[in-house]
Amino acid sequence: MPHCRPNQDGDIIREFLQVLKAWAGGAGAWRLRYSITDDSAAEQRGVRDAFQGLKEGATEGPQCKQAFQYLYSALYYRHTSMGCEQSIEAAMRAAPEHKKKYIKTEWWIIRNLWAYYARQHSCLLLQCMTTNAVESWHHSIKTHAEDKAQMTQFSLSGAASHVLMIGDDWQYRATCLPECAEFPLLKLFVR
Incomplete structure (x- = not known):
């Protein structure tokens, strides 16, 4: 089989995921909330194209989209502990009620293990993104x-x-x- 170009690979992955969605009961039955892909542009494009709602945050609604933006800021852009905490608190205020416990247990309590500010002490860690x-x-x-x-x-x-x-x-x-x-x-x- 000849090697496919990345765009064609993404199309193949999208087609596969659409068939899988149909098999699982259609678009309404399978509402993907999160997707983890390899560091592959083709995989990422295939998932984005197959699950259009991920792009717009439509799978979770505007409240979750706003909370996600705050959490993303806490993860990547806040360079101090206080700034990270402010972003997580803003995410908890913006999130719907059923997501607040998740943010508290999976983000707030262990923030010093994953947040960007926790890497500030090490030049080597700052380079590993x-x-x-x-x-x-x-x-x-x-x-x-x-x-x-x-x-x-x-x-x-x-x-x-x-x-x-x-x-x-x-x-x-x-x-x-x-x-x-x-x-x-x-x-x-x-x-």
Whole structure:
């Protein structure tokens, strides 16, 4: 099969999701509220096109859309603890009653674990805005086995050995980066 262009891939994903929606009882039966996609423009476009309500916030209504905007601000744009707290409080005021408990338990209580302001103490953390490194790590764990079928037969010890082997490979490659030759102190980050 020839390789498709990203726009065609997005069209294929949209068509698949529309068939899945019809199978699940039509657009009214399946009201998608959230979608997590890979870092793939085609996947993101396919989901946006298949679930038009996500674009406008129509699946949750204007109150949720406004609350979401406050939470998004708390997550990405507030650089202080107080600013983040103000955005979360505004989200709780704007949210419909049935969402307030969720915001309190999933955003307010653990804000210091995820909010942008919590990264301010570390220049390294401020630079890491994607999950690409984690996805790359998972990909290498899955693809470094001689035979994928072999991985299903790993014992707990075999799985741990496999992960340690991949970790050693990553450690070696990190210390061989050209930047480490130019700036030897960078090697301290890979220990």
